[in-house]
Amino acid sequence: MSNSALSCKRVISPNRNSPRNHKIDTITIHCVVGQMGVDALCSEFSRESKGASCNYGIGYDGRIVTVVDEEDRSWCTSSGENDNRAITIECASDAFYPYAINANVWKSLIELCADICRRNGIPKLVWSTDKNARVNHKNACNLTVHRDYANKSCPGDYIYNRLGQIAKEVNQKLSGVPAGPFKPYQGQVNADNGLNCRTAPVSGNVIKTFSDGTVLTITKEDGNWGCCGQGWVRLDYITKIASAKDLAAKEDSIMDGKTFKKMYDEINPTYNTIDEVPSYWWADIKELVDKGIIGGVGGGRVGEPTRLGLTHSDCKAAVLAKRIREKL
Numbered sequence: 001m002s003n004s005a006l007s008c009k010r011v012i013s014p015n016r017n018s019p020r021n022h023k024i025d026t027i028t029i030h031c032v033v034g035q036m037g038v039d040a041l042c043s044e045f046s047r048e049s050k051g052a053s054c055n056y057g058i059g060y061d062g063r064i065v066t067v068v069d070e071e072d073r074s075w076c077t078s079s080g081e082n083d084n085r086a087i088t089i090e091c092a093s094d095a096f097y098p099y100a101i102n103a104n105v106w107k108s109l110i111e112l113c114a115d116i117c118r119r120n121g122i123p124k125l126v127w128s129t130d131k132n133a134r135v136n137h138k139n140a141c142n143l144t145v146h147r148d149y150a151n152k153s154c155p156g157d158y159i160y161n162r163l164g165q166i167a168k169e170v171n172q173k174l175s176g177v178p179a180g181p182f183k184p185y186q187g188q189v190n191a192d193n194g195l196n197c198r199t200a201p202v203s204g205n206v207i208k209t210f211s212d213g214t215v216l217t218i219t220k221e222d223g224n225w226g227c228c229g230q231g232w233v234r235l236d237y238i239t240k241i242a243s244a245k246d247l248a249a250k251e252d253s254i255m256d257g258k259t260f261k262k263m264y265d266e267i268n269p270t271y272n273t274i275d276e277v278p279s280y281w282w283a284d285i286k287e288l289v290d291k292g293i294i295g296g297v298g299g300g301r302v303g304e305p306t307r308l309g310l311t312h313s314d315c316k317a318a319v320l321a322k323r324i325r326e327k328l
């Protein structure tokens with residue numbers, strides 16, 4: 001058994017069992033909750049009192065360290081069973097929700113996972129959003145997460161929500177088929193407070209902030225950063241729009257989400273009091289409320305008023321039903 005040649009440093013932790021008792025057939029990716037460098041990672045896991053380790057650590061600059069040799073079991077996932085069969089990887093991440101990893105870490109993580117698979121005869125990575133499938137390795141599932149074995153948020157929602165993407169990128173490397181030439185695409189900013197545009201990925205200076213809903217053309221990618229002509233933006237806040245060729249689909253997807261909701265609210269407003277109901281329906285709706293047929297929404301707590309909560313189309317349907325009944 002060998003270690004990854006991608007590792008630049010080897011500082012073995014005392015927190016391990018030697019050798020592991022199971023063949024390597026799984027990978028478990030963790031977030032270390034801090035933008036730590038490789039030296040900090042080594043000294044953190046070298047402390048016996050820490051009582052924890054990992055096979056590999058990836059620093060914020062993308063460098064990789066070996067903390068426990070692959071032939072040994074690390075103390076990482078709160079499960080001996082898992083750690084005996086898994087290669088565990090701790091990634092430098094933000095110390096706050098959703099514990100994002102940067103583009104350097106992402107790139108190294110993909111390379112490292114592909115290297116682990118190649119050397120250990122793992123044909124491809126299989127992710128499942130079903131906990132039962134993960135912990136029982138059903139359907140060849142071989143990516144597990146710390147939160148399945150302990151009351152922890154590890155690997156953080158940033159990584160957790162991208163494990164399918166991670167598997168896809170690793171498998172693309174394993175299949176040896178080049179990803180093909182990059183095709184520019186359009187995407188819409190999905191960030192309530194706007195999205196910073198930087199001179200370079202990760203730590204470039206902020207040039208400007210794009211407001212929520214802005215449509216950008218991404219012409220280049222580097223990890224989870226995209227170049228939009230003026231600078232670089234984080235792709236986690238970009239919602240991809242259908243390919244420019246399919247104009248109808250493109251219009252639809254731009255309309256999607258927030259824009260659509262805004263428009264919908266304009267054409268189909270919600271009436272929260274009886275006085276907001278248009279005059280041509282007012283008497284009918286008032287009658288239905290007085291008879292208790294329309295009860296409103298919300299309320300429940302003492303003294304809290306109940307909202308009518310009827311949309312324009314709800315009112316139309318209610319009045320129509322009332323008039324049909326009156327006719328028959």
Ligand SMILES: [Zn+2]
Nearest residue numbers: 030031146154
């Ligand atoms: Zn963890």
